[in-house]
Amino acid sequence: MPFSKDELRAVFQDALMVSPYTNLDHFIGNHVGGEHFWVNLQPFLLHRGYRLRPRFHSDWTAPWSQGDTVNFDIYEFEEALSLMRGINLLDAIRISDGAKVVLKRIETWRDELPIAQYLSSPDMQRDPRNHTVPILDILLLPDDDEHALLVMPQLLLFDELPFRRLDEFVDALRQYFEVCGALHVRSELIAKDETLPHQQDHGPLERLDLEDLANLTIYLPFYPNG
Incomplete structure (x- = not known):
């Protein structure tokens, strides 16, 4: 009792x-x-x-x-x-296959949602420079238009396991810079596309600033080589 x-x-x-x-x-x-x-x-x-x-x-x-x-x-x-x-963060189990996931509560008015969707698009997932964590699902909340949930696989923080060798640290930096470089190149291509009206807002990549990049850090796991 x-x-x-x-x-x-x-x-x-x-x-x-x-x-x-x-x-x-x-x-x-x-x-x-x-x-x-x-x-x-x-x-x-x-x-x-x-x-x-x-x-x-x-x-x-x-x-x-x-x-x-x-x-x-x-x-x-x-x-x-x-x-x-x-x-804003909670772990959960995906019932269909028992996978461990993380639910992240975000504000829908920020650029984080379209950026996350873009990074998980089929085109970006095929890009070998894209080391970001994929978005498995997006849940729109009942009676709340200002927030949504991103569903991501549950991973360790990049520094949870210590770097054993200098080349692991260098490889981690390479992966982070690669995805930032890929985003920059793609945003430049969008900006230079003459088929699009010059003043048109072409999406979140053109508005990507330092605050948006800081929000992206949760999507950047480290995959040590070897």
């Missing part, structure tokens, strides 16, 4: 002796911070074929409260990992 939230409140100070970095809402099993966005979206995502971790279900109860005694070492449980202040 799970312990009630009132019972968990009563032993919270004892829990702090074991898990000093938790807070009351977290300990008693409330959703915190940016989690509410994903909890509300969970039925929609399930309908679209993406399964979130149990913590992001509306009927979730804290597993450390479900034994004969309360387990104060809550970080023994994966479900103790919360978003806290985060809201």
Whole structure:
């Protein structure tokens, strides 16, 4: 029988002796911070074929409260990992094949969406200079025209594993510069296309600035050679 939230409140100070970095809402099993966005979206995502971790279900109860005694070492449980202040990234499982994916919440008014679509287009995917992470799916959100979700494969951060040799570091830089160079060349070709009206806005590549390039870093994994 799970312990009630009132019972968990009563032993919270004892829990702090074991898990000093938790807070009351977290300990008693409330959703915190940016989690509410994903909890509300969970039925929609399930309908679209993406399964979130149990913590992001509306009927979730804290597993450390479900034994004969309360387990104060809550970080023994994966479900103790919360978003806290985060809201824009969450892992999920694609139900059709069990693949691990990442959902990224973006603002639709920014250039990030058309740039990501362009980088994942068949033409760009065939370009050997394109080392960006592919966009697997784009989910338009119900009752929210200002945001959308990009679905990408789940990967390690480029610096999660240390560079072992100098040539690995050099190869990483080469890959980053290659994709930036490919974008620059293609934007130059678009700008010089005389079949297009000179003043026409030809798309996100002509508007690519330093802020847009910074947003692209999440799409740039490192594939070490050898």
